[in-house]
Amino acid sequence: MAVPPPKPAVRVVRSAITLIVVLTAVALGAFYWEYERHNPTTDDAYVQANIVGIAAQVSGPILHSHIVDNQAVKIGDLLIEIDPRPFELAVEEARARRDQTRQDIDAAQAAVRAAEAEVANRDALLLYARQYVDRIKPLAGNNYLSKDRFEEATTQLRAAEAQLSHAQHNLVVAQRTLGDPGVANAKLRTAEAALATAELKLAYTRVSAPRNGLITNLNLPVGTYVHVGQELFAVIDTDSWWFSANFKETELARVRPGQPAEITLNAYPGHPFRGVVQGIGWGIHQTDGATQRLLPRVDPVVYWVRLAQRFPVRIDFVDPDPEHPLRVGASGSVSIHTDADGKP
Numbered sequence: 650m651a652v653p654p655p656k657p658a659v660r661v662v663r664s665a666i667t668l669i670v671v672l673t674a675v676a677l678g679a680f681y682w683e684y685e686r687h688n689p690t691t692d693d694a695y696v697q698a699n700i701v702g703i704a705a706q707v708s709g710p711i712l713h714s715h716i717v718d719n720q721a722v723k724i725g726d727l728l729i730e731i732d733p734r735p736f737e738l739a740v741e742e743a744r745a746r747r748d749q750t751r752q753d754i755d756a757a758q759a760a761v762r763a764a765e766a767e768v769a770n771r772d773a774l775l776l777y778a779r780q781y782v783d784r785i786k787p788l789a790g791n792n793y794l795s796k797d798r799f800e801e802a803t804t805q806l807r808a809a810e811a812q813l814s815h816a817q818h819n820l821v822v823a824q825r826t827l828g829d830p831g832v833a834n835a836k837l838r839t840a841e842a843a844l845a846t847a848e849l850k851l852a853y854t855r856v857s858a859p860r861n862g863l864i865t866n867l868n869l870p871v872g873t874y875v876h877v878g879q880e881l882f883a884v885i886d887t888d889s890w891w892f893s894a895n896f897k898e899t900e901l902a903r904v905r906p907g908q909p910a911e912i913t914l915n916a917y918p919g920h921p922f923r924g925v926v927q928g929i930g931w932g933i934h935q936t937d938g939a940t941q942r943l944l945p946r947v948d949p950v951v952y953w954v955r956l957a958q959r960f961p962v963r964i965d966f967v968d969p970d971p972e973h974p975l976r977v978g979a980s981g982s983v984s985i986h987t988d989a990d991g992k993p
Contacts, residue, residue: 687987689984690984690985691983692981693959694892694894694982695978696890696892696893697890700886701885703856703883705731705876706853707731709732709854709874710873710875711729711870711872712731714729714730715730716728717864718865718868721864722861724861726858729881731856736850736853740847743846743847746843746844747837747844750836750837750840751840754836768817771813774812775806778809785802786799860884861887864882864883865882866883890975892963894964896959897959898958898960901929903987907926908985910925910926910984911924911983912966912981912982914973914980914981915980916981925967926962933958945961962985964985
């Protein structure tokens with residue numbers, strides 16, 4: 650039995666419904682496109698923070714550990730202690746050398762004062778000998794004084810001159826031995842610097858937290874021997890959380906620093922975080938080696954069209970919620986509200 654064709658009224662209704670569906674789809678598509686243009690969104694985004702590597706600045710065995718892995722610490726908290734005994738002895742040795750240097754300087758200053766006194770004494774004797782020769786010279790010329798007596802006086806004058814020159818030489822030697830007076834003395838500054846270095850190395854045996862943060866990757870039992878420059882564990886700086894979001898270059902035309910953003914983490918799907926755009930990366934590392942290797946690397950996502958490069962946008966968290974702790978590497982999505990700054 651053949652199906653009768655629809656009545657004209659039914660055909661009109663069907664056509665109207667089809668037209669409404671098509672227009673609605675077009676309107677929704679336009680709305681979505683416009684929304685995405687004003688509110689670019691990506692789920693290629695991860696939580697980041699500054700990672701501070703804790704390294705030993707002196708060598709020695711770990712004597713005490715005051716932390717455990719994943720512990721929260723505040724800036725200045727004592728983390729570990731390296732055996733301080735060799736460094737305490739080095740401080741005592743440096744202090745003894747500093748004290749001996751001070752004594753040597755005091756002795757050198759006394760030698761300078763003695764040499765100055767000797768110069769003054771020899772200068773006075775020379776003056777007396779010169780004046781005596783000047784007085785008797787007319788007498789010797791008029792034969793009132795024997796020639797031998799005059800020659801003896803001139804010999805004493807030359808001896809006084811030589812003794813003064815010798816005393817002056819001794820003063821110069823004493824002054825060079827002393828060096829600069831007071832705290833400007835080179836030997837004293839060297840001894841003080843050696844003592845300060847020893848005290849600094851002793852202070853390095855107590856390793857303190859450089860930032861507020863979280864201990865991570867800690868595996869350092871007491872007794873472990875550590876070396877200078879050896880990284881022991883890390884502290885995640887909890888004052889530096891940010892969200893690194895990779896946006897396609899076609900989405901960055903309206904993005905500006907200072908714009909608000911809404912962050913959603915996969916770990917807390919029902920708890921959005923507030924953020925603010927800090928800046929947009931100025932370059933990325935390309936696998937063909939055309940750019941510097943120090944630039945951030947963003948692997949391309951394969952589509953059926955020409956790939957758009959993606960650039961990292963740094964978004965700072967605004968008032969992170971302690972009840973929803975952040976973790977480095979946690980993934981999520983973010984939307985940037987580009988209309989908030991009023992720029993086109």
